[in-house]
Amino acid sequence: MESQRNLLLIGLLVVSFLLWQQWQTDKQPQPVATQAAQSGFVPEASQTAAATADVPNGQDSAQARSLIKVKSDLLELTIDPLGGDIVDAKLLAQAKTLDSEEPFTLLEQGPAHLYIAQSGLIGPNGPDADQAGRPLYQVSGDSFALADGSDELVVPMSYTNAQGDQFTKRFVLKRGSYAVQVEYQIQNQQASPLQVQFYGQLKQSTATPEGQQSGHMMASAYRGAAYSSDEQRYKKVTFDEMTEKNLAVTTPGGWVGMLQHYFVTAWAGQPEQKNEFYSRSINGHKEAIIGLKEPMVTVAANDKAVVGATLWVGPKLQDEMATVANHLDLTVDYGWLWFIAQPLFKLLKFLHSLVSNWGVAIILITLIVRGGMYPLTKAQYTSMAKMKLLQPKLTALRERFGDDRQKMSQAMMELYKEEKVNPLGGCFPILIQMPIFIALYWTLMESVELRHAPFALWITDLSVKDPYYVLPLLMGASMWFIQKMSPSTVTDPMQQKVMQLMPIVFTFMFLWFPAGLTLYWLVSNLVTITQQTLIYRQLEKKGLHTRKK
Known part of the structure; x- marks a missing residue:
């Protein structure tokens, strides 16, 4: 379970790093050029005439015209x-x-x-x-x-x-x-x-x-x-x-x-x-x-x-x-994830043709993506629940083998095999959602169809940040609620503090994200809460208690 939490943390940090790195690449100041200025294009076929396809300086005023x-x-x-x-x-x-x-x-x-x-x-x-x-x-x-x-x-x-x-x-x-x-x-x-x-x-x-500078901390093109x-x-x-x-x-x-x-x-x-x-x-x-x-x-x-x-x-x-x-x-x-972003945009465009609202289309594509991932999500939380039940046995193994890491690892693998538990089973949905999140980020960033596209109420442009920061705050609250719902066996105080800070960090990041992307992540979190609730109830009926006490 602890390894799953570590991988989750790493995954979230990777997403943050990739977006931050892209922003830095696009936003970094251009170095001062040291090379001597070159002239305009001079055709090789007319060097003797010193002709240029670039309009010579001062020539415009030589001939009057409308x-x-x-x-x-x-x-x-x-x-x-x-x-x-x-x-x-x-x-x-x-x-x-x-x-x-x-x-x-x-x-x-x-x-x-x-x-x-x-x-x-x-x-x-x-x-x-x-x-x-x-x-x-x-x-x-x-x-x-x-x-x-x-x-x-x-x-x-x-x-x-x-x-x-x-x-x-x-x-x-x-x-x-x-x-x-x-x-x-x-x-x-x-x-x-x-x-x-x-x-x-x-x-x-x-x-x-002027006017082309991005107004978003992360939204650079x-x-x-x-x-x-x-x-x-x-x-x-x-x-x-x-x-x-x-x-x-x-x-x-x-x-x-x-x-x-x-x-x-x-x-x-x-x-x-x-x-x-x-x-x-x-x-x-x-x-x-x-x-x-x-x-x-x-x-x-x-x-x-x-x-x-x-x-x-x-x-x-x-x-x-x-x-x-x-x-x-x-x-x-769409960057290096174009093979994911292009189908997502086509699906988004198709959904928009049905509902005539890009915000509603984003909600629908979120439901479709998360619905398609439900079997993996169920496997994730089932694996997390089983891992929690194995914690007493894992603790006994640590006390038994002490610092002998090789024997400890061998015993753990035998225990996982015996209990039919995959210690990495809870990470696959996260690994799948990460590239989808990044691909959808660039889809919403690059698609001119979303420029000046309204959603509802105060969201009049899905391509820019929420002017009142309501969506980012709701997204942060939903992320915090998911964290509280999820079972945890992390005992290290430092890891606990880092995990507690993640909703705050992501809320701060999303303050500058396009409203369309924040809407996607908020709806995705609401779907996660709903799916978690249903899955936990099914697991509790089977005797697997997963909720935090």
């Missing part, structure tokens, strides 16, 4: 006709804060924070490789909107170079989608071939902007870059790693992206061609770039060609992202 506003049912984009970059993106279906009428801004080009999606054509004949600067596109208007009854919005922007070659950059937005198709229609008007190469990149300030290749389904590239080494990966298809809590922006390359991924740390490491280059395209004399890629700019919606690019849904990062 920004282009593009609006679909889900997105409101602002496009700079100089280069055709997306310099602002608002998510119309996602509120900035709870009960706010202002939409969430994902991309922005402000004085305090920069986060933009750039794209262009480089190579020997690419307009973005011109030494004079990036192309200024001509647009028929400065405002475009998805018409009622229409499922698609196309925004064309045209540019003609000095040789008469025509480049039409098109943004295609579809109703109900956060995926934006960015493509170039190229018309070669010369008598010689024309060579261009498409690139798409994301440029962002490395400092965390990854912010940085990532990519997917044929060798790495999902690989993070932190801003610190960019200062140490530039990314250089060649892969069929794949994607590159910038991630933050609940949202992602990603360029997805064409799956049938080999793309080059790259990263840069620029401007004294204050800004980071990650991007992709598609293969060089040769347009024959007086011929046409189309190149481009897909840009996802929106919330982390797994089903929708999976249709845009392979493994883009893995940006919903």
Whole structure:
């Protein structure tokens, strides 16, 4: 019994340590960079022109232009006709804060924070490789909107170079989608071939902007870059790693992206061609770039060609992202227990489709999980009861063998075998519940569906802490009650004090946990109390007295 208590204590401490370690990893301050600042991306095919896909400093003010506003049912984009970059993106279906009428801004080009999606054509004949600067596109208007009854919005922007070659950059937005198709229609008007190469990149300030700092002690999420290749389904590239080494990966298809809590922006390359991924740390490491280059395209004399890629700019919606690019849904990062978290989320989503309340869905998934574990739970408490009955015999063995540990262990194993008792039988449900708890923690942390999702009464957002700390206090009280119900043979005063402190420690931890997770743990404890009561009554009928005196 004492060994079971020790294992329980170790298990709880392991859970605490893993969550605390993850929080420390995400929250630790970034080291001061010592490497010299690198310039923006310079294409190898145009070194002589000193071309850059990164907008040169000071160039913006050289040519007057009006920004282009593009609006679909889900997105409101602002496009700079100089280069055709997306310099602002608002998510119309996602509120900035709870009960706010202002939409969430994902991309922005402000004085305090920069986060933009750039794209262009480089190579020997690419307009973005011109030494004079990036192309200024001509647009028929400065405002475009998805018409009622229409499922698609196309925004064309045209540019003609000095040789008469025509480049039409098109943004295609579809109703109900956060995926934006960015493509170039190229018309070669010369008598010689024309060579261009498409690139798409994301440029962002490395400092965390105001409003994105987590309000929870434990609830931190990854912010940085990532990519997917044929060798790495999902690989993070932190801003610190960019200062140490530039990314250089060649892969069929794949994607590159910038991630933050609940949202992602990603360029997805064409799956049938080999793309080059790259990263840069620029401007004294204050800004980071990650991007992709598609293969060089040769347009024959007086011929046409189309190149481009897909840009996802929106919330982390797994089903929708999976249709845009392979493994883009893995940006919903469930950590090393993803194989448990993914089925849990699918079950949670199914339950929500039945009850239309995420809080109720969490309660139902708790009942299902704990109900499925009931046979193990019953075996646990039966084993604990039998272990308690064996305590007098174990005490006699200790007195008989004294300090002879080998003989003592041998005698104990024979006693367990004779009485058909497994000394570790009470630990299996705990070992199973630990990874489920951690997996559900990341499920509730990463699922944008729970952002601003109400439950009942004062719980108006399950993704943040209980504002009045009612759920954590109830959870702590239920944990204390379970401890009082459970039989114990611990005689060591230090162990007794540690066990008594566990409800207090966990209550303190849960003060900052998302309300959805605290709700799960509270309901789980209530189920445990109910199951314990039923099991103890059955055991008492068999003559096994387990309750504390």
